[in-house]
Amino acid sequence: MSVVAEKPEMTESPQPLPSPELPDARVLEDKTPEWMRCTPASVIFTTLIGLVFIMMASRPLWHTDLWDHLNYGDQILKTGVVSSTEPLMRLCRGVSMVNIPWLAQVGLAALNARFGLTSLQFVYALMIALSLALVSWRTVKMSKSTLGGILAAGIFFKVNLDQLLVIRPQLAGVVFYCVIVAWMLGRNKHTRASWIGLPILFALWANIHGSFSMGLLLMGFAGIGRFGDVLAISKSLRVALLDREFHRTILLTQLCAAAVLLNPAGIGVYPEVMNVAGNPNIESMFEWDALTLRTAQGQSAAAAALLAIFAIKLSPRRMHCGEMLAFVATGLLAAWSARMLNWWAPLAGIITGTHLIAGMRQTTKWLQNPQPGKGTGLMTLVNGGILWILFALTPFGIQLVHGRVPEANRLVSVETPLATVAFLDSMETIPRGISFVPAEWAGYVMNRGPKSLEPMVNLHVHVTPEQVWNDYIRIINGPSDWDGLMNEYGINLAVIDKIRQPALLKKFKESTDWKANYEDRQAAIFVRNNPI
Amino acid sequence: MIIVRNSRRKVSLRTWLTVQLAFGSAFAASWFCIPGIRQQEVIARVTHRAVALDVNLRDSKLATVAPFYDDAEVVSDEELAGVLKKIVPRFSRSHLRPNLVEHALRTWGSSIEFKNPDAISGPQMSDFLTDTAKYMDSWGKNNPPLMELTPDGVHVRWGEDSSSSVHHDHTLAALTESGLPLDAPVFTTARALQVRDVLSEALRDFHLDERETEWSAMAFTLWLAPQKSNVWHNGEGRRVTFDMVAERLMRNHKRDGVCLGTHRVYSLMLLLRLNEQYGGDLITAETQTQIMDYLKTCRDMIIASQSPDGSWPANWTDGAEAEAKADPKEKGYKRVIATGHHLEWLSIAPQELHPPREQILKAADWLINNVNETPQSVIDQNYTFYSHVGKALAMWRKTSPAEFWTNWRKTHPDCEVFETTEPKVNQPGPEAH
Numbered sequence: 001m002s003v004v005a006e007k008p009e010m011t012e013s014p015q016p017l018p019s020p021e022l023p024d025a026r027v028l029e030d031k032t033p034e035w036m037r038c039t040p041a042s043v044i045f046t047t048l049i050g051l052v053f054i055m056m057a058s059r060p061l062w063h064t065d066l067w068d069h070l071n072y073g074d075q076i077l078k079t080g081v082v083s084s085t086e087p088l089m090r091l092c093r094g095v096s097m098v099n100i101p102w103l104a105q106v107g108l109a110a111l112n113a114r115f116g117l118t119s120l121q122f123v124y125a126l127m128i129a130l131s132l133a134l135v136s137w138r139t140v141k142m143s144k145s146t147l148g149g150i151l152a153a154g155i156f157f158k159v160n161l162d163q164l165l166v167i168r169p170q171l172a173g174v175v176f177y178c179v180i181v182a183w184m185l186g187r188n189k190h191t192r193a194s195w196i197g198l199p200i201l202f203a204l205w206a207n208i209h210g211s212f213s214m215g216l217l218l219m220g221f222a223g224i225g226r227f228g229d230v231l232a233i234s235k236s237l238r239v240a241l242l243d244r245e246f247h248r249t250i251l252l253t254q255l256c257a258a259a260v261l262l263n264p265a266g267i268g269v270y271p272e273v274m275n276v277a278g279n280p281n282i283e284s285m286f287e288w289d290a291l292t293l294r295t296a297q298g299q300s301a302a303a304a305a306l307l308a309i310f311a312i313k314l315s316p317r318r319m320h321c322g323e324m325l326a327f328v329a330t331g332l333l334a335a336w337s338a339r340m341l342n343w344w345a346p347l348a349g350i351i352t353g354t355h356l357i358a359g360m361r362q363t364t365k366w367l368q369n370p371q372p373g374k375g376t377g378l379m380t381l382v383n384g385g386i387l388w389i390l391f392a393l394t395p396f397g398i399q400l401v402h403g404r405v406p407e408a409n410r411l412v413s414v415e416t417p418l419a420t421v422a423f424l425d426s427m428e429t430i431p432r433g434i435s436f437v438p439a440e441w442a443g444y445v446m447n448r449g450p451k452s453l454e455p456m457v458n459l460h461v462h463v464t465p466e467q468v469w470n471d472y473i474r475i476i477n478g479p480s481d482w483d484g485l486m487n488e489y490g491i492n493l494a495v496i497d498k499i500r501q502p503a504l505l506k507k508f509k510e511s512t513d514w515k516a517n518y519e520d521r522q523a524a525i526f527v528r529n530n531p532i
Numbered sequence: 533m534i535i536v537r538n539s540r541r542k543v544s545l546r547t548w549l550t551v552q553l554a555f556g557s558a559f560a561a562s563w564f565c566i567p568g569i570r571q572q573e574v575i576a577r578v579t580h581r582a583v584a585l586d587v588n589l590r591d592s593k594l595a596t597v598a599p600f601y602d603d604a605e606v607v608s609d610e611e612l613a614g615v616l617k618k619i620v621p622r623f624s625r626s627h628l629r630p631n632l633v634e635h636a637l638r639t640w641g642s643s644i645e646f647k648n649p650d651a652i653s654g655p656q657m658s659d660f661l662t663d664t665a666k667y668m669d670s671w672g673k674n675n676p677p678l679m680e681l682t683p684d685g686v687h688v689r690w691g692e693d694s695s696s697s698v699h700h701d702h703t704l705a706a707l708t709e710s711g712l713p714l715d716a717p718v719f720t721t722a723r724a725l726q727v728r729d730v731l732s733e734a735l736r737d738f739h740l741d742e743r744e745t746e747w748s749a750m751a752f753t754l755w756l757a758p759q760k761s762n763v764w765h766n767g768e769g770r771r772v773t774f775d776m777v778a779e780r781l782m783r784n785h786k787r788d789g790v791c792l793g794t795h796r797v798y799s800l801m802l803l804l805r806l807n808e809q810y811g812g813d814l815i816t817a818e819t820q821t822q823i824m825d826y827l828k829t830c831r832d833m834i835i836a837s838q839s840p841d842g843s844w845p846a847n848w849t850d851g852a853e854a855e856a857k858a859d860p861k862e863k864g865y866k867r868v869i870a871t872g873h874h875l876e877w878l879s880i881a882p883q884e885l886h887p888p889r890e891q892i893l894k895a896a897d898w899l900i901n902n903v904n905e906t907p908q909s910v911i912d913q914n915y916t917f918y919s920h921v922g923k924a925l926a927m928w929r930k931t932s933p934a935e936f937w938t939n940w941r942k943t944h945p946d947c948e949v950f951e952t953t954e955p956k957v958n959q960p961g962p963e964a965h
Binding site for chain 1: 542543547548551552554555558559561562563565566567570573574577578739740741742743768769770771772773776783784785786787788
């Protein structure tokens, strides 16, 4: 049906109708609770950190430490006991083991069992994102500059990148450490939240990673620093000694140190921290080597140190004693062992970001008179939207929302011996006794390979007997007595990393006692003709 | 400028004391909640010392394993006397090698008194090993002592150097097998200790993965079996059980190990016997089965590898292929090692682990003939290997060389008269043993 309307008569020239007046959004009241309101700057951080998060959450899981931790976690879940001796490796039987990261292992194993590897990628990326957020937040608070926060997070990420590439309980330690750094560099150190939250954090930390000791060290620096600051200003030892904040920091540190005792090994965790760092087997682990300029992370650290010194020199801000102590001490530790960069990088980022902005502010107009951004509900909404998008884009999000699980080879690093383990699984029988498997692969082989296969070592080198580890290190280099060492351990099956162990591969190929059962681009499997 | 903000409220004395109390109590409670061995580990790590030993050796008694058989067909009295005469320890007192003394001591025991002054009697041998002054008389004051004082006990110096013991815990095993009690004195350069301290140190510094565990295993079994201690913690806090020791002994290729892999067979046989003797709690049933399987494999190998003349070759682990795979340059003394050592463990083994009787008789005959035909000078150079021959043959008569010799001497007063009275020169043998 059509309706033909009569054409209206045009008696007068048409007058423009007055447009209806739109409501002024500005008069709407933002009913978002104050504490939930986000600033525009927070959106920048959510976006930037979110990009890092997406990148890390989509990254294949590194093949080394993870699988050992999963194996220990599975074992704890299975037995319900945190073993006081090494429970998995035959050659480590009876060796005393203070398994500090048991809770992280259990968490990882439970997540893996319930959701699979994508959940581990998600947690891994979340830890990194949280660390970046903490570093940025503290820097923004100190420098009152978004740029300062971005700089700090960037420095932290670049300097610590090598340490962040491996998924392990240490990442949770880095998050906790960043909390302590943020606490230490803040002004209100002794709020009710600190008195309750920090001991709880330390109790948790002591069951997740040995780096709680670094947190306590930092708290100690905070106390000493406060004492030093008061002494420097008052020039009176008495005043410094009677300073209330100094006293409170001591008491809080003591409470945190006591909270650490809430773990299965009790007081044993304290000497264990030193025991791991001083273990002779650790010397052969390259990541524990001294920091050197020959490596990318050494160059990043050197550049960051120079930038920090330049920023401090340029800055009108004065460094607090504790800040200085922590920066120098953790820097020296990082020089001693590259793995300690974890504890220097957050400080380097925050200090550089804060002081650089303070220095630039003297000469750069647009940085002067910073106005604190006003939080709004709209920004909270935007942040929420970004977070949802970020979540939905991760493999874990896709798995939860769409039920699509990526293929295994996209979830783990290319170095993971997938095909080798598939072959081992297809073998009818695994020769009896210990098997030679590269330590980096042992965890994966034990987790996904035949249960009867017992690798010589894994990457928990601090619980591996020194003689066993030394022999393993010798074997991988293909020494002339390699066969004697194989006999010594009664090894009947050997998995060789073709890329990293070419000399050993050659020895095996030349030997008439061994037969190659399998070979691909990555690995070769040899079996002894006459098993011991 | 530094801004120092001071909180308004002062920390009260009560708060201070409360936190100190909570802090101290937490550490004290944590200390008492952990097991004793964990406490020892904490102490050890803090003080950088070894973890204290958790085995009580105060009332330890020495176990003995009696041979099963008195078989004159294997070796007659005359034959045994002839063999033992050739291994009476007549060493030069100068630069006396501990390795020689240890072998002589484990063969002859610490009580034997030889009539011939050239021969070193049991007490002299044990004194040489346990008294640093006696050792220094032989090696001079500039030589490092054999018994080294450590913060926790006595360590026996061992290694390639001829003035030291050749194998880890070989001295301890020799002292143990010779019957020396734990309270026998050990004189170091600084103070007097006891054999008990040597044993404690050995238990502490024992590492399951060291190359040679045969003598440690033997000594520990002989001392710990009577008190039914089947577990201890070493100086690093590692929990060690006899099951683990047995597994370690069986782990290697059978051809590896000192004396052609025969010592570990003896140690395993000893462990099995002592386990049976002391109630069966020393090792688990699973380990017993594994040891029996291991020993049966050894039995099958020696059955298949015996040469027509009755000796066992160096490559006895090749079984039936031994002859084909034999090293054409094999030294003769290696057959003495293999044959002597196999007869030794077979003397304490049940019959189900024996090769056919004819093979044992042939092996014994070969050994007796070899000893009789070998010049004394050659035997002196290979004393360590031949001492096992003497001990093995005596055990097949269900006796010890000392017991047999003492009785034999009663009816044969001239048995300790030798053609030459010159003390022998301490030439090292072809290879350390």
